[in-house]
Amino acid sequence: MKKVVMLLTTWGVVSLLLCGFRIVTKEExxxxxxxxxxxxxxxxxxxxxxxxxxxxxxxxxIDDLIELFSDPNADFGQLCTQYGYRQSPDIQxxxxxxxxxxxxxxxxxxxxxxxxVTTPKxxxxxxxxxxxxxxxxxxxxxxxVSYLDFNDQTVYGxxxxxxxxxxxxxxxGKAFEPGESIEVLGAFSSWDVPGSPxxxxxxxAELNK
Amino acid sequence: MKKLTVLALAAATASCFAFNAQxxxxxxxxxxxxxxxxxxxxxxEAAGAKRQAEAMGYDTxxxxxxxxxxxxNELFDNxxxxxxxxxxxxxxxxxxxxxxxxxxxxxxxxxxxxxxxxVKDGIALVQLTHNNxxxxxxxxxxxxxxxxxxxxxxxLTCSLADNNCVTxxxxxxxxxxxxxDMKMIARQDCKGALLPGKQAMDSILQANPNIKGVICGxxxxxxxxxxxxxxxxxxxxxxxxIDGSNDEMASIKAGELKATAMLQAQELAVQGVKAVDEYLxxxxxxxxxxxxxxGIFIDKTNADRVKDFLYQ
Numbered sequence: 001m002k003k004v005v006m007l008l009t010t011w012g013v014v015s016l017l018l019c020g021f022r023i024v025t026k027e028e029x030x031x032x033x034x035x036x037x038x039x040x041x042x043x044x045x046x047x048x049x050x051x052x053x054x055x056x057x058x059x060x061x062i063d064d065l066i067e068l069f070s071d072p073n074a075d076f077g078q079l080c081t082q083y084g085y086r087q088s089p090d091i092q093x094x095x096x097x098x099x100x101x102x103x104x105x106x107x108x109x110x111x112x113x114x115x116x117v118t119t120p121k122x123x124x125x126x127x128x129x130x131x132x133x134x135x136x137x138x139x140x141x142x143x144x145v146s147y148l149d150f151n152d153q154t155v156y157g158x159x160x161x162x163x164x165x166x167x168x169x170x171x172x173g174k175a176f177e178p179g180e181s182i183e184v185l186g187a188f189s190s191w192d193v194p195g196s197p198x199x200x201x202x203x204x205a206e207l208n209k
Numbered sequence: 210m211k212k213l214t215v216l217a218l219a220a221a222t223a224s225c226f227a228f229n230a231q232x233x234x235x236x237x238x239x240x241x242x243x244x245x246x247x248x249x250x251x252x253x254e255a256a257g258a259k260r261q262a263e264a265m266g267y268d269t270x271x272x273x274x275x276x277x278x279x280x281x282n283e284l285f286d287n288x289x290x291x292x293x294x295x296x297x298x299x300x301x302x303x304x305x306x307x308x309x310x311x312x313x314x315x316x317x318x319x320x321x322x323x324x325x326x327x328v329k330d331g332i333a334l335v336q337l338t339h340n341n342x343x344x345x346x347x348x349x350x351x352x353x354x355x356x357x358x359x360x361x362x363x364x365l366t367c368s369l370a371d372n373n374c375v376t377x378x379x380x381x382x383x384x385x386x387x388x389x390d391m392k393m394i395a396r397q398d399c400k401g402a403l404l405p406g407k408q409a410m411d412s413i414l415q416a417n418p419n420i421k422g423v424i425c426g427x428x429x430x431x432x433x434x435x436x437x438x439x440x441x442x443x444x445x446x447x448x449x450x451i452d453g454s455n456d457e458m459a460s461i462k463a464g465e466l467k468a469t470a471m472l473q474a475q476e477l478a479v480q481g482v483k484a485v486d487e488y489l490x491x492x493x494x495x496x497x498x499x500x501x502x503x504g505i506f507i508d509k510t511n512a513d514r515v516k517d518f519l520y521q
Contacts, residue, residue: 090503091340111358111388132387134350151330151499153342154379161383 094141133164141187237294257475295485321481344470344504345380359390360421367401367426406433428452470504474518
């Protein structure tokens, strides 16, 4: 009798496995029942459709923005309203920008790797190439998804990290050399008028040579 | 004797009139409940709410629940019994406090939550919180810079029973874990207080003399770590924290604490009182129930601008 029970149990477990069932832990089961947010599994779609589309429609040429910043009477709040986006006055302003320029230098010493890029009007700005992005400009410039879709700071943080990871995935396999010309579509964040163009660090949604 | 009696009666009547006049001039009582009144952060919250409520013509009742849900429940019962006009609370727990808030709301008393949120929407009038994740990320990013992206470090958390502390710790690690040359060699919960911070640092330092940095979940813990490091003659260790008290500012100016994020304790409290007042006077609820306030990054360049959790 014992043998029969054992055989039946083994047969049951093997059948479950062969049918594609997977035994999960209690924690995994709980997470499967209540995913932290469905948006976390839609990163590619949100990035390629919403974010890139929004940036294409609203990006300001970086040289034009630098010129506006250089006005000693520049009103940051007004510039943000006109050229940037933020979910509330309490957070950094995020500016969607486009840039055509020439790579002056490549910094891969830091994990927050950057390209120093000279713009057509001679300003020098930075473009993030990772492997650490270090801010959430791409998440925060996005209009279709906001903190209110999460109501959880940690999950919203995770969403930002996944957006950055997707951005870096698009850069995989690309090597950069000084002197090369590049085109960038991306965003940067700032609390105030940047002290100099070199303080501008653009997170790229698209970076093409 | 008769004259004295008449005088006493007159005085009593006059003081009675005076009391009534005062009562008539008050718009009622706003109850303000915070975790503790001997902690600079919570004291600043209470002071900010009290000042704003009194400026708006309310009496105030300021009490501490000591992070004890049962005690908080009693405070709510008492406030409901006293028919207070509104409650401003930095609650004891994000889940267990739902029932207390619901009870007050059912009794017709609007509740504004400050600092700690509750897990349910649609009960509190407003939930004003700090962007702990952003504050944690900002501090961690500076910590990485100060550490030169490598070396052994320690994390001293504030209190892992507090959701805000958990959020800060998660934010730290979202940044720090991207740097494989930075190695966390110890992590300890210091209950958000200075002495446990010092004691934890004392023992960790003995076992790990090579540590290069300490990242702390709040200000008191950071100051505790600094006290321990000073005792050991270790002024080469990078310490950062989150909170923004006056003591932390002094430490930053002295070059001990390298960076912090100031949480806008008073501003949250003031906004909470204003929301309650607006609701009582005009029946208007805030546009959004949950509102996050940024933590202001502070280092030696701007520490002078902070006083009593206010950034000027």
